[in-house]
Amino acid sequence: MLSKKAFADHVDEYLALDEQIKELQARQDALKNEMTGEMERKGVTELVVGNKILRWTSYVQDRFDSSGFRKAFPEIYASWKKQVTGHRFTVS
Numbered sequence: 001m002l003s004k005k006a007f008a009d010h011v012d013e014y015l016a017l018d019e020q021i022k023e024l025q026a027r028q029d030a031l032k033n034e035m036t037g038e039m040e041r042k043g044v045t046e047l048v049v050g051n052k053i054l055r056w057t058s059y060v061q062d063r064f065d066s067s068g069f070r071k072a073f074p075e076i077y078a079s080w081k082k083q084v085t086g087h088r089f090t091v092s
Contacts, residue, residue, distance in 0.1 A: 011091060 002010065039047055039056045047054045070077040 015091060 035054060036056045039045070039054065045055060045057050066077075
């Protein structure tokens with residue numbers, strides 16, 4: 001069982017790690033944008049860098065538009081929706 005101090009330490013570490021993750025994700029996104037931008041400028045979808053292969057390709061994917069379906073067919077939507085229970089952890 002965690003003491004109040006141990007719990008507080010866990011919360012502080014959790015928040016510090018959350019901030020580090022956000023900073024690292026921002027840096028990773030910036031690097032990706034720089035590399036894909038350069039590939040677009042060069043007009044290539046594949047680039048060999050050392051022993052790595054970078055690919056920047058387009059794809060098409062079909063997805064079901066549930067909000068559009070709900071607006072167009074509210075009765076059918078209501079009869080097929082299901083309630084899901086989950087857990088959410090937040091710190092504020």
